[in-house]
Amino acid sequence: MLYHVRMYVRLPPDLDPADRADIIAREMAYSQKLQREGKWPQLWRIAGEYANFSILDVAGHDELHTLLSGLPLFPYMDIEVTPLAAHPSKIAV
Numbered sequence: 348m349l350y351h352v353r354m355y356v357r358l359p360p361d362l363d364p365a366d367r368a369d370i371i372a373r374e375m376a377y378s379q380k381l382q383r384e385g386k387w388p389q390l391w392r393i394a395g396e397y398a399n400f401s402i403l404d405v406a407g408h409d410e411l412h413t414l415l416s417g418l419p420l421f422p423y424m425d426i427e428v429t430p431l432a433a434h435p436s437k438i439a440v
């Protein structure tokens with residue numbers, strides 16, 4: 348199943364800079380592993396915001412929740428999920 352996911356990062360401004368750098372490095376490694384596995388095929392920065400639009404390709408809601416809740420930044424993000432269904436006007440390419 349495909350999901351459109353919006354992630355808004357809300358790191359506390361007083362977070363220790365070393366802790367901040369560590370979380371961001373772990374987030375990058377985690378997301379890049381999932382990208383290589385094909386589970387995170389699209390990752391876009393929302394221009395002007397500390398936020399992203401992502402497409403995740405997973406088995407269903409339970410895997411999506413497991414994946415998202417494992418994000419190192421999960422405690423510091425607001426996340427909005429939209430399940431995607433096939434559109435009848437979409438042409439095959």
Ligand SMILES: O=C(O)CC1=CCC(=O)O1
Nearest residue numbers: 356374375378397398399
């Ligand atoms: O948008 C961000 O910076 C948060 C994030 C999600 C995956 C990643 O590598 O960073």
